[in-house]
Amino acid sequence: MSTPAVRLSGVTKDFGPVQAVRGIDLELAQGEVVAFLGPNGAGKTTTIDMVLGLSQPTGGTAEVLGMAPRRAVAHGLVSAVMQTGGLIKDLTVRETVEYTASLFAETMPVDEALANAGIASIADRKVGKCSGGEQQRLRFAMALLPDPALLLLDEPTTGMDVEGRRTFWSAIRKDADKGRTVLFATHYLEEADQYADRIVLISRGRIVADGTGAEIRALATGRTVRATWPGADHEALAALPGVDQVDVRGEQVLVHAKDSDEVARFLLTQTAARDLEITSKNLEDAFLSLTGADA
Amino acid sequence: MSTMTDVPARRVPPLGGFNLTLLRIELFRMLRNRRTIIFTLILPAALLLTVGNQKGWQDTAGSGNVAAYILISMALYGAALTAAATGSMVALERAVGWSRQLRLTPLHPVAYIIVKALVALSMGALAILAVNVVGILQGKAEMPLHVWIEAAVVTLFCTLTFAALGVFVGYLVPSENAMQILGPGLALLSFLGGVFIPIDTYAEVVRYVAYWTPMYGVAEVARAPLTHDLPWFAIVNAVGWFAIFVAGAAWRMSKDTARV
Numbered sequence: 001m002s003t004p005a006v007r008l009s010g011v012t013k014d015f016g017p018v019q020a021v022r023g024i025d026l027e028l029a030q031g032e033v034v035a036f037l038g039p040n041g042a043g044k045t046t047t048i049d050m051v052l053g054l055s056q057p058t059g060g061t062a063e064v065l066g067m068a069p070r071r072a073v074a075h076g077l078v079s080a081v082m083q084t085g086g087l088i089k090d091l092t093v094r095e096t097v098e099y100t101a102s103l104f105a106e107t108m109p110v111d112e113a114l115a116n117a118g119i120a121s122i123a124d125r126k127v128g129k130c131s132g133g134e135q136q137r138l139r140f141a142m143a144l145l146p147d148p149a150l151l152l153l154d155e156p157t158t159g160m161d162v163e164g165r166r167t168f169w170s171a172i173r174k175d176a177d178k179g180r181t182v183l184f185a186t187h188y189l190e191e192a193d194q195y196a197d198r199i200v201l202i203s204r205g206r207i208v209a210d211g212t213g214a215e216i217r218a219l220a221t222g223r224t225v226r227a228t229w230p231g232a233d234h235e236a237l238a239a240l241p242g243v244d245q246v247d248v249r250g251e252q253v254l255v256h257a258k259d260s261d262e263v264a265r266f267l268l269t270q271t272a273a274r275d276l277e278i279t280s281k282n283l284e285d286a287f288l289s290l291t292g293a294d295a
Numbered sequence: 296m297s298t299m300t301d302v303p304a305r306r307v308p309p310l311g312g313f314n315l316t317l318l319r320i321e322l323f324r325m326l327r328n329r330r331t332i333i334f335t336l337i338l339p340a341a342l343l344l345t346v347g348n349q350k351g352w353q354d355t356a357g358s359g360n361v362a363a364y365i366l367i368s369m370a371l372y373g374a375a376l377t378a379a380a381t382g383s384m385v386a387l388e389r390a391v392g393w394s395r396q397l398r399l400t401p402l403h404p405v406a407y408i409i410v411k412a413l414v415a416l417s418m419g420a421l422a423i424l425a426v427n428v429v430g431i432l433q434g435k436a437e438m439p440l441h442v443w444i445e446a447a448v449v450t451l452f453c454t455l456t457f458a459a460l461g462v463f464v465g466y467l468v469p470s471e472n473a474m475q476i477l478g479p480g481l482a483l484l485s486f487l488g489g490v491f492i493p494i495d496t497y498a499e500v501v502r503y504v505a506y507w508t509p510m511y512g513v514a515e516v517a518r519a520p521l522t523h524d525l526p527w528f529a530i531v532n533a534v535g536w537f538a539i540f541v542a543g544a545a546w547r548m549s550k551d552t553a554r555v
Contacts, residue, residue, distance in 0.1 A: 054398055074401040075305040085392030090328065095320050102316035103400040105306035142396075 003066040005030045005150050005181035006051055010060035013046050013205075020046040022205035023060070028183060030149070033176045035192030036185040037287075038202035044185040047202070048152050051183070052080055064150060076104045076146030081139045083154045089128030093119055093138055096127055100142045107145045117141035132159050151175075153184035157191065169195045189287050193217065201287070218244075223260035229253045229273035240266055311403025313410060321414045331380050334478060335422050339373030340429040346491065352435050357522035359438025364521060366430040367446045368490045371517045373422035374450055375457040375510075376481055381415040382461020382544070383473035389466075415458035416451060423447050438521055445520035453513035453533065457481070459540035460509070466547035484510040509536040 006028040013021040021043045028034055036044050049055045050062045053069030064072035072078045087096065097114060101107045114120040117137045122130065127138065136159065143151060151172075157165045172195070176182055186192055192199045193213040201209035201216065209216055222244070232253045237246045242259035253273065257263045260278050267273040308314075325331055343366060352362040388394055397407060427447060430436045438446075464480075465473045485491050487501075488510025494502055505511050512532025519525040 052399060054395065073399060074307045076401065077305060078399075080399050082392065082395070086396035088324075088388065088391065088393050090324060091320065095324075098316060099320050100396075100400060102314045103308060103312040103397075103402045105308040105401070143399075 002030055004028055004063075005032070005065060006183065007063040007066075008047070008051070008060065011047070011050060011057045011062055012059040013043075013050060013055070014058045020205055021050075021057075024202075024205075024207055026200060026207065026210075028181055030181050031176055031179045033172065033182045033195065033197045034184070035196035035199045036183055036202060037187065037189065037192045037199050038185075039187060042202045043205040044202060045154060046205075048080070048154060048183070048185060051152060052078060072150070076106060077148055078150045078152070079143035079146060079148035080152040081136075081143045081154065081156060083158060086139065087127045087135055089126065091127055092124050093127060093130065093134075094123040096138060097141050097145070101145050104146045106147075108147060113141045113145055116144065133164065136160070148180065150181045150183070153182065155186055156184055157186075157188075165191075222256055222258040224279050225253075225255045225257065225260050225263045225267070226277040226279070227253050227267050227273040228275045229267070229271060232273075233271070237263070237266075308401050311406035312401045313403075313406040317410050318413060318417075321410060322417055325381065325414060325418055330474070331377070331418075334474070335373055335377035335380060335418065336425045339369045339376070339422060339426050342372070342491075343369040343426055343429055344433065347430070347433060347435055357438075357518075357524070358442055359521050360436065362430075362433075362435035363438040363442075364493075364518060366426060366436040367450065367518050367521060368514060369430075370423040370426040370447065371450045371453060371514060372481070372485050372490050373426050374419035374454040375485075375513075376478065377418040377422040378415040378454040378458040379461035379464070379477045379481060380474055381411065381418055382458040382463075383465035383477060385411055385462045386465025386473065386547075412455065412458060415454065415461075419451055419454035419458075423450055442520045446517060449520060450517040453517050456509065456513060456533070456537040456540055459537065459544045462544035463540055463547060466544070481510075484508055485514075487511070488514050490514045506532065509540075512536060 004027045006026065008024050008026040011021060011024045012019065024043075024047060036047070038044050046055070050057050051064060051069060053062075053064075053073055062069055064078055067075075069078070091099065094110065094114065097110050101110050101113070108116075111120070114123050117140050119134060119137050119141060122134060127135065130138065136156075157168060160168060172182055184196070193216070196213065199209070199211065199213055199216045200207055222242070228251050230251045232248050232251075234246055234248055237243060237253065237255055240255075240257070240262055242262060243255055243257040245254075245256040247254040247256075253267075255263050264276060264278060267276060346369070347362050347365045352360065352365070354361045356364040394407075427443070461473070461477060464477055468476055487505045487508045488494070489497075489505060490510050494505055494511065497505060506528060509532070512529045512535070515525055515529035516533050
């Protein structure tokens with residue numbers, strides 16, 4: 001087993017009285033493309049900052065490729081593309097890339113970086129005169145200069161059109177196949193599902209789900225059957241085909257199943273259950289229920 | 296697979312990332328800025344041409360004449376303004392997230408500060424050179440060659456005080472408008488500190504206030520090679536304000552790192 005690209009153990013981060021991150025354990029293998037999914041304010045950016053060594057965890061440890069994040073940055077092993085800002089308006093595109101390239105011990109040639117990002121034709125344009133999309137391409141050109149082993153992206157495709165998104169992700173996938181680990185923060189469920197090998201769902205500073213897109217979706221497929229059944233038989237319900245979760249709360253029974261009809265038929269024909277209610281969840285609901293209010 | 300994470304094969308850049316490409320790009324960037332050029336190179340030279348023309352320019356001042364005294368003063372003013380403009384850009388870069396971007400590279404914060412200080416010094420040197428060239432062309436200033444050189448070098452180092460002031464003010468006024476405060480502010484301080492008008496022409500009350508202002512000390516120090524007259528409190532003033540501005544800049548910067 002090779003060194004994990006990222007290892008967070010018991011990481012917490014407080015800002016004064018506010019707990020932004022409340023204990024995250026996470027390990028990313030090399031070459032994985034992982035989506036960091038969660039609503040705004042869930043702690044995504046705070047966690048990414050700690051992986052980059054931009055801030056120190058209040059508790060726990062963060063490691064990148066087996067070393068302290070700052071060391072990994074100094075070796076050019078980690079790069080990131082932030083959502084906004086981070087560029088000087090009165091430098092040209094080429095100067096910006098040249099500036100960044102000069103800081104690394106080993107780097108790809110500037111012209112190659114410009115060509116790869118598709119911004120060679122605007123190399124002499126001032127950054128302030130570039131469109132949002134062009135600036136985003138520039139940020140990528142800068143991030144890829146040191147050929148990083150780990151790439152962190154904060155909402156990478158914001159403002160891109162469908163075609164741009166597709167081109168972007170196919171390029172990311174190609175690099176991941178060569179062993180680059182990619183962790184991207186997003187609040188777009190579809191994007192996470194389509195492009196990530198693995199989705200880490202985060203809410204209120206905690207990981208609430210971690211699995212493949214299919215696994216996360218499974219949490220969302222099926223329906224929930226709710227009924228009032230005093231003295232419910234937990235075992236019998238769990239044994240029904242297609243049932244993946246049974247919850248008994250006092251007289252209330254909540255059964256989550258792929259085949260809700262089977263559960264309903266059983267409850268109504270063979271038990272004293274009443275007040276039956278069947279609700280379905282879509283992907284969005286699963287996301288909301290996993291990340292949402294009551295805990 | 297292993298090529299991507301072969302850590303020993305990946306070197307860390309020498310000198311914390313400091314290199315000449317950085318310096319070149321930063322300098323070109325300053326030189327392209329029309330406002331910088333006008334306020335730092337053209338304005339002080341123009342001031343020299345007008346103020347340097349006043350009556351009595353040929354009177355003796357130290358080991359030279361009054362025109363030489365005015366030339367050194369204007370060079371100081373120009374260099375201070377340039378250095379302050381350079382300093383204020385540090386805060387601007389932070390505001391737009393460039394500093395954060397740089398934190399994702401091997402560039403060490405100390406190397407960044409050194410680059411900025413060297414840019415401020417280079418721009419200051421350019422401002423001093425511009426005033427001196429105009430002064431030579433004007434043909435009024437007279438002082439021994441070693442005084443020209445000594446005064447220019449001392450002036451250059453005095454400008455670091457104003458680079459620190461620029462950083463400090465840049466943080467207090469986090470926008471591209473820091474220069475709109477620094478410009479008139481430095482002009483006012485220059486009047487008070489005896490850069491534009493000799494301080495002994497002021498009323499006693501004004502003079503006692505002036506002794507405490509930041510331009511007074513450096514002006515006396517910069518002109519000392521010419522005047523051979525350097526009161527002890529001028530040195531205290533110069534060193535004191537340098538320390539205050541550096542401390543202020545460092546304080547604001549460290550306050551700001553929580554966000555970066």
